[in-house]
Amino acid sequence: MAITGECFCKSVQYKIDGLLRDARSCHCSRCRKAFSSQASSYALVNADEFKWLQGEELLTSYESQPDFGLCFCSLCGSTLCGTYQGEVHGVTLGCINGDPQIEIGYHLFVGSKASWEVIPDGIKTYIEGPPKN
Numbered sequence: 001m002a003i004t005g006e007c008f009c010k011s012v013q014y015k016i017d018g019l020l021r022d023a024r025s026c027h028c029s030r031c032r033k034a035f036s037s038q039a040s041s042y043a044l045v046n047a048d049e050f051k052w053l054q055g056e057e058l059l060t061s062y063e064s065q066p067d068f069g070l071c072f073c074s075l076c077g078s079t080l081c082g083t084y085q086g087e088v089h090g091v092t093l094g095c096i097n098g099d100p101q102i103e104i105g106y107h108l109f110v111g112s113k114a115s116w117e118v119i120p121d122g123i124k125t126y127i128e129g130p131p132k133n
């Protein structure tokens with residue numbers, strides 16, 4: 001069954017005919033601002049398995065560094081996906097409907113986490129990151 005996702009206002013919707021990979025959460029100061037949260041929650045997707053169902057024209061993209069973009073709904077502001085060289089590279093787990101069939105495997109940059117965040121015990125963390133593949 002395809003994984004589906006949508007923004008807060010439901011105007012932008014997508015589906016993935018495949019599985020997500022390498023789910024991670026990054027606690028660095030950049031990701032906190034990009035995701036308006038204590039950390040990012042993001043998993044990789046194969047670009048050829050990803051399809052916009054509606055609302056693609058409402059997407060706005062912000063490139064924080066060359067080649068790497070984040071796409072968000074221009075109506076409600078939800079960040080839906082990340083792009084690399086204009087192709088969908090991964091999705092934000094928060095916009096997925098139901099079970100994304102993956103769990104966050106590791107937490108990056110916990111050494112620069114927000115002072116107000118409490119990192120739970122028993123999760124895989126890296127002070128910096130990402131681990132080299």
Ligand SMILES: [Zn+2]
Pocket residue numbers: 007008009010011012073074075076077078
């Ligand atoms: Zn929206």
Ligand SMILES: [Zn+2]
Pocket residue numbers: 026027028029030031032040109
């Ligand atoms: Zn980060």
